[in-house]
Amino acid sequence: MTAQEPAQGVLLLNSWGTSKMYKAVCECGNDDCTHTIDIEAEDTGVTVTIYTTTRTNFWSKSRWHHIWTLITKGYVDYETSIVMNKQVALNYANVLQLAVKDVEELRNARQNQRSNEHPQ
């Protein structure tokens, strides 16, 4: 099994300058689990940020539920997960590798251009 192109389950949202943004969708199809992957090359290095926007209201559970959890555990759990099948997971890994390479090349090209414009 190899990664697909274009990749099922991993969508390119945006690409500008030296950054790329992807969206990874969950097997369940619920948008609440969708993860956004932001790959960015700066002069200092490449950063990959993965985040999610949850729409589930913190207060949708009763206040008592949260207060009780806080008293008994000392904290309130709030987490989100994404489920990927084998193919999507492979695509996910592949997209990460390719995107890191891409933004790095774009950054290097930009740096070369800059040093040609302003020779030391």
Ligand SMILES: [Zn+2]
């Ligand atoms: Zn899900």
